[in-house]
Amino acid sequence: MRLGVIAWLMAILLPWPPATASAQDATPPDVLVSRHLAEAEDLRVGSVIRLALDATGTKAREFRVAGIYEPTPDPSRLGQVPRSVRLHLPDLLDMTRPLDVPAGAEYVASVNVALVDPADAEQFARDVNARLPGVLAQPSGEAAGSAGPFRVLERFHLAIAVVTIVAATVFLLALTIMLVDERRETVGVLRLIGLPVRRILVQILLEGVLVASVGAAFGLVLALLSEQLINLFFQWRYDTALVFVRITRDVALTCVAIAVPLGASATVVASWALLRRGGLRLARR
Amino acid sequence: MNAIGFAWRSLVRQPARAVLGVLGVAAVGALLFDMLLLSRGLIVSMQDLLDRGGWDIRVSAAELPGSGLRVPNALDAADSISRLPSVQAALVIRSALARIDRASGRPIRASFQGVATRSTHPSGSRLRAPWTILRGRDAAGPDEVVVDERIAAESQLEPGSEITMRATCVTDLEALPATRLKVVGVAEFPFQTTNEHTTGGTLDALKTACGGNVGHDADLILVTSTGDPDGTAGAIRGLLPEVTAATNREVVGRLQQTGFTYFRQISSVLTTVTVSFAVLLITVLLTVSVNQRLGEIAALRALGFSRIRVVKDVLAESALIVGIGGVLSLPLGLLLASGLDRILKGMPGIPVALHFFVFERQALYVHAALLTATAIIAALYPMRIVSKLPIAATLRNEVIG
Amino acid sequence: MIVDARGVSRVFSMPAGPVTAVREVTLQIRDGDHIAVRGPSGCGKSTLLHMLGCVETQTSGTLLFDGQDVSRLSDARRSLLRLRHIGFVFQRFFLLPMLTARENVELPMSEAGLPRAARQQRVRELLEYVGLAARADHRPSQLSGGEMQRVAIARALANGPRLLLADEPTGELDETTGAQIAALLDRVNQSGTALVIVTHDPALANRASRVLTMRDGQIESEQVA
Numbered sequence: 001m002r003l004g005v006i007a008w009l010m011a012i013l014l015p016w017p018p019a020t021a022s023a024q025d026a027t028p029p030d031v032l033v034s035r036h037l038a039e040a041e042d043l044r045v046g047s048v049i050r051l052a053l054d055a056t057g058t059k060a061r062e063f064r065v066a067g068i069y070e071p072t073p074d075p076s077r078l079g080q081v082p083r084s085v086r087l088h089l090p091d092l093l094d095m096t097r098p099l100d101v102p103a104g105a106e107y108v109a110s111v112n113v114a115l116v117d118p119a120d121a122e123q124f125a126r127d128v129n130a131r132l133p134g135v136l137a138q139p140s141g142e143a144a145g146s147a148g149p150f151r152v153l154e155r156f157h158l159a160i161a162v163v164t165i166v167a168a169t170v171f172l173l174a175l176t177i178m179l180v181d182e183r184r185e186t187v188g189v190l191r192l193i194g195l196p197v198r199r200i201l202v203q204i205l206l207e208g209v210l211v212a213s214v215g216a217a218f219g220l221v222l223a224l225l226s227e228q229l230i231n232l233f234f235q236w237r238y239d240t241a242l243v244f245v246r247i248t249r250d251v252a253l254t255c256v257a258i259a260v261p262l263g264a265s266a267t268v269v270a271s272w273a274l275l276r277r278g279g280l281r282l283a284r285r
Numbered sequence: 286m287n288a289i290g291f292a293w294r295s296l297v298r299q300p301a302r303a304v305l306g307v308l309g310v311a312a313v314g315a316l317l318f319d320m321l322l323l324s325r326g327l328i329v330s331m332q333d334l335l336d337r338g339g340w341d342i343r344v345s346a347a348e349l350p351g352s353g354l355r356v357p358n359a360l361d362a363a364d365s366i367s368r369l370p371s372v373q374a375a376l377v378i379r380s381a382l383a384r385i386d387r388a389s390g391r392p393i394r395a396s397f398q399g400v401a402t403r404s405t406h407p408s409g410s411r412l413r414a415p416w417t418i419l420r421g422r423d424a425a426g427p428d429e430v431v432v433d434e435r436i437a438a439e440s441q442l443e444p445g446s447e448i449t450m451r452a453t454c455v456t457d458l459e460a461l462p463a464t465r466l467k468v469v470g471v472a473e474f475p476f477q478t479t480n481e482h483t484t485g486g487t488l489d490a491l492k493t494a495c496g497g498n499v500g501h502d503a504d505l506i507l508v509t510s511t512g513d514p515d516g517t518a519g520a521i522r523g524l525l526p527e528v529t530a531a532t533n534r535e536v537v538g539r540l541q542q543t544g545f546t547y548f549r550q551i552s553s554v555l556t557t558v559t560v561s562f563a564v565l566l567i568t569v570l571l572t573v574s575v576n577q578r579l580g581e582i583a584a585l586r587a588l589g590f591s592r593i594r595v596v597k598d599v600l601a602e603s604a605l606i607v608g609i610g611g612v613l614s615l616p617l618g619l620l621l622a623s624g625l626d627r628i629l630k631g632m633p634g635i636p637v638a639l640h641f642f643v644f645e646r647q648a649l650y651v652h653a654a655l656l657t658a659t660a661i662i663a664a665l666y667p668m669r670i671v672s673k674l675p676i677a678a679t680l681r682n683e684v685i686g
Numbered sequence: 687m688i689v690d691a692r693g694v695s696r697v698f699s700m701p702a703g704p705v706t707a708v709r710e711v712t713l714q715i716r717d718g719d720h721i722a723v724r725g726p727s728g729c730g731k732s733t734l735l736h737m738l739g740c741v742e743t744q745t746s747g748t749l750l751f752d753g754q755d756v757s758r759l760s761d762a763r764r765s766l767l768r769l770r771h772i773g774f775v776f777q778r779f780f781l782l783p784m785l786t787a788r789e790n791v792e793l794p795m796s797e798a799g800l801p802r803a804a805r806q807q808r809v810r811e812l813l814e815y816v817g818l819a820a821r822a823d824h825r826p827s828q829l830s831g832g833e834m835q836r837v838a839i840a841r842a843l844a845n846g847p848r849l850l851l852a853d854e855p856t857g858e859l860d861e862t863t864g865a866q867i868a869a870l871l872d873r874v875n876q877s878g879t880a881l882v883i884v885t886h887d888p889a890l891a892n893r894a895s896r897v898l899t900m901r902d903g904q905i906e907s908e909q910v911a
Contacts, residue, residue: 056527152632159625160316160555164562167312171566174305178573181299234550273301286789286796298784584780587741588794588841589769591762677736680853683778 030066032086036239038068040083051085051095059095063087073242112140169262176270180204184274197275204271205264212263216256223247223255288594292601295574303606306570310563310610310656311617317559318618318652319625319642324552326643328541334475334638335533338415340376340507341514344521344530356528359503360401360488365524366508367403371517374404376507378415379488381495383452386463387440395436395482397452398474399491399499406511415507416485420444421470427489431470436482442468450484452494464494476636548641560655563607567663571603575667579674580683586676595671603664611656619644687753688771688849688880689715689738694747695903696733707733709903710747717848719880720872722894730903731884732853738882739772739851740764752848769798773842773879775871777854779834781826787813787837788822794844812840816870832863839870843879850874852883856890868893 031051033043043049043065052060063085071082087095093106115124121139128137180187190200227245234244286294296303335343344366346354356362363375383397400414414423416431421444424431430450432442442448446468466486474483492499506528510517514532521530531539541549575582582595622642629641696708708730715721715738723731736742737749740756749756751767759767768774781790788809795805813819816836826834835855842850852871856864868890875881883890891897897909 054527152629155628155631156625159628163312163316163621164559167309167316167562170305170309170312171570174302174309174570175566175573177302177305178570178577181302182573182577230554238546286785286793294782294784580778581780581782584774584776585782585793586765587739587768587774587776589765589767589772589845590794590797591765593762594797677733677742680736680741680776681732683780 028062028064029088029091031063031091032067032069033065034071034082034084035068036071037083037085038065043068051087053095061091061095063091070241073240113137165258165262169266172263172266173270176208176266177273180267180270180274187271187274191275200275201268201271205268208264208267209260211267212260213256215263216259219259220247220252220255223252288597288601289605291598292605295578295598295602296605299574302570302574306567306606307610307613309566310607311613313559313563313566314607314611314614314652314656315618315621317556317563317655318614318648319622320552320556320559321648321651321655322618322622322642322644323548323625324556325645325648326641327548327639328537329643329645330638330640331540332533332537333643334636335536337475338413338507340415340509340533342508342510342518342521342530342532343536344375344506344508344525344528345504346528355502355504356506357502359501359506360403361501362525362528363401363403363503363506366506366521367405369517369520369524371511371513371520372404373406373408373509373511374402375509376414377401377403377488377503378505378507379454379491379499379503381452381454381491381499383450383484383494385436385440385482385484386449386451392451393436393439393482395484397430397450397491397494398483398485399488399494400485401488414485415476416472416474418470418472421468423472424469424486424490426467427487427493428466429469430466430484430486430490430494431472432468433474433477433483434471436484437468437471439482442471444468444470450494452491454491454495454499464496466490466494473638475638477638478634478636479630480633556655560659563656563659564663567603567606567659568666570606571599571664571667572670574602575599575670579679582671583674583676583679583683586674587680592672595674596668599668599671600661600664603660603667607656607660607663611653615649615652687714687716688719688751689713690748690750690753691738691744692748694737694744694749696730696737696742697745706903708737708744711903711905713738713898713905715849715880715882717880718875718878719882720875720893720895721880721882722891722897723882723884723900724886724888724891724897725900725906727886729900731900733903734900735851735853735882735884738849739774740768769794770845771848773844773847773850775835775838775842775850775852775855777857779826779831779838779858781834781837781841783826786823786825787818787829787833787840790826790837791840791844794841798845800845808844809840812843813837815843815873816840830863831859832866835859835863835867836870839867839874843874847879849880849882852881852885854885855883856885856887864890 028048031049033049037043041049045065045067047065048062049065050060050062052058069086071084074082089108093108094103097103097106113124115121125137125139128135187200191197224247227247230245231243235241344356344362346356359377359379363377366372366375377400379399381397381399383395385393385395387393398414398416418431419434421431430448432440432448436442440446440448448466448468449463450466451463472485474485477483486494488499508517508521508530514534518530518532518535521528585595586592626640626642629635630637630639691711691713693710693712694708695706695710698705698707711734713734723734725731733742737744740751740759743749743757752771754767756764756767781787782793785793791809791812792805795808800808809822810819813822816839818833818836818840821829821833826837829837835858839855842852850871855871856867859867864887871881871883872893881894883894885891895911897911898905899907899909
């Protein structure tokens with residue numbers, strides 16, 4: 001079992017003169033600062049900073065920047081520049097401990113546990129819950145944490161996708177009806193020279209499949225191109241490494257699986273309405 | 286027959302095509318309308334939630350809620366604030382974790398909000414706790430609480446019932462003494478989230494529940510000014526420099542810059558996509574329709590119909606498709622918005638009373654403006670076709686064809 | 687004089703090079719004239735008709751309509767001129783399928799701004815004139831070819847034109863129906879409207895007082911009855 005010993009602290013950076021000779025004698029504890037904070041305050045590895053609990057300088061202490069890290073992107077904090085500092089837990093507890101709490105009696109919000117065998121997670125959580133009343137242990141897969149919002153957003157996006165597909169289907173039907181109608185004379189002549197309805201429908205279906213396939217492929221290429229553009233734009237806009245659009249193999253296959261049958265069906269439905277009329281009526285202008 | 290009448294007849298001529306076109310616009314328009322509602326929905330809803338209780342300034346230890354920091358010496362701070370001439374009242378809110386025992390089943394984990402009002406203003410006493418009483422009355426004594434509907438339903442409580450509560454005001458590891466409290470009302474807590482249970486009472490009641498151990502700090506101090514929230518917030522900041530005092534407008538402004546960004550972005554992206562989609566499809570619809578009628582249009586031009594007139598006919602047809610579809614999109618959009626709102630409210634930490642999609646007249650105007658622009662832009666290309674139509678060549682081609 | 691065309695030509699730019707459809711045609715049309723234009727396909731008959739009807743402008747020469755140089759008129763002015771003074775009858779009728787016979791005839795009057803009551807009166811008269819009063823509320827799809835062409839003639843006469851131009855008006859009709867349409871056009875001409883008919887039909891051409899024969903864009907001969 002390994003205890004996570006790094007915690008987060010929203011840092012309040014206080015103005016601090018360059019390190020003096022006396023300050024360099026006792027090496028301050030190490031901290032990591034987020035890239036955004038480092039860029040905003042022009043911090044480099046080796047810089048000495050002073051952290052305090054509030055703007056008035058409560059419990060201010062010196063720290064040395066040991067490294068600069070890229071914070072894990074968090075969609076729920078989109079738009080916020082993560083000006084954060086990572087401290088070793090003892091340093092953090094030392095700073096934040098109330099005056100009336102003795103050292104060693106602090107509490108932490110959570111403890112991350114890495115098991116030798118991750119498959120034991122559920123049994124381990126049950127053991128901890130039974131032995132330590134007041135502590136809630138749960139496998140990380142079950143932790144509501146950040147998965148909740150993603151699941152909700154996924155449902156939201158799915159709902160929007162359904163509406164978009166419905167709208168696209170309606171338009172597609174309207175367009176295919178018009179396009180098929182443009183060929184009513186040709187269809188009429190084919191009927192008059194004796195081609196059965198089924199034979200014409202098969203030909204139209206093949207054309208529909210071909211057009212829908214080409215359209216789907218074109219759409220995928222367009223999506224792949226726009227994927228890069230959208231990600232670049234929003235990553236620049238929010239200064240984040242978060243990926244906004246990712247076209248996976250499953251997404252691409254789902255799109256093709258919806259678009260091709262939809263396009264082909266729309267063509268056949270539109271053609272069927274036309275083919276129900278007599279050949280002579282179709283051929284006559 | 287004017288252009289609209291003519292366009293109407295052109296649409297009715299191909300009912301299936303017209304109905305599908307209108308339905309397509311209705312579906313796209315509904316999505317567009319929803320995105321407009323979403324773009325400001327959270328802000329409007331949050332503003333409404335903040336304004337609902339009548340408190341117009343929030344004093345906290347950090348700029349945004351949820352930081353975990355508390356206002357130190359909160360009662361003293363509230364006393365000082367209430368003595369400011371522009372303040373009607375100050376309300377200290379201190380929350381604690383609580384467990385409500387049930388006769389059967391697992392105890393309910395709830396949050397307990399203890400409040401205390403400080404006021405020197407004559408009308409200050411009229412201000413109430415930040416919850417709305419649905420049944421019974423508000424809690425006043427040190428052994429009285431109000432509970433939310435979920436607790437009332439799950440524990441079968443009504444005003445007059447008693448509950449056993451164990452609350453902890455300082456740390457999670459504290460031993461939890463059991464306390465008997467009287468339920469005097471059922472209330473709605475505006476910032477309560479879907480999967481939360483909340484109880485409320487006076488600060489004294491909270492002290493009772495926590496076994497007297499509440500400390501001196503508070504989560505929040507709500508302040509009502511006598512009419513100048515900005516000036517009052519400034520005065521509070523001057524009085525207590527270690528805290529943050531923000532008017533409701535400022536709180537919404539901060540959330541707008543941070544928490545609501547995703548929805549604003551998705552709303553603007555989808556608005557652009559839906560409008561482009563609508564423009565593209567109506568353009569294709571009208572272009573094909575116009576191409577099928579080139580002979581008729583050329584004949585009308587030969588008979589003396591002016592170029593402007595035939596262009597107007599196309600524009601009117603576009604306006605009719607988009608107009609009818611746009612009107613239908615409103616009820617459809619509201620229906621869809623309620624469904625999408627339900628989905629989004631499943632997000633953890635979202636107050637039950639907060640809505641993502643909120644109807645505003647402004648959204649209606651923007652929707653109408655965007656659809657009008659859609660109708661015009663979509664008609665541009667087919668209008669160009671009819672305006673540039675070579676009459677003689679078209680008539681010749683029609684005869685040959 | 688309604689139309690005074692002097693040496694008018696029409697050249698089309700084609701990918702293979704310029705094609706002269708009408709070459710230096712000189713022609714005068716007066717009130718009450720009945721002119722038939724004959725000739726093989728592609729000889730420029732329809733192009734000449736379109737120029738006479740101010741639909742097409744000449745690339746050289748002068749064409750005056752009622753004393754006005756058509757090439758100097760704006761598109762809007764030429765539209766107005768066609769609306770008020772010229773009627774067109776097409777081989778394929780070009781009736782608007784979503785409108786009834788009455789509405790098709792009413793359309794040019796409505797465009798010309800005629801008051802509603804006057805329009806309705808005139809529609810009744812015109813439909814009676816072409817023998818279709820009983821079919822006023824029928825759509826084109828409910829009419830025969832001959833009936834559609836009668837409605838088209840009534841529509842062409844809607845604003846009382848001085849010149850009626852007909853491009854193969856019997857081209858899509860059988861012999862009997864074609865003869866009925868020819869007779870109707872004769873009646874129109876006898877009431878004072880100048881009539882120019884482009885046709886391959888010798889029977890229809892022979893009813894005209896002047897028969898122009900075109901070849902390679904030029905008027906090869908003119909026979910006056």
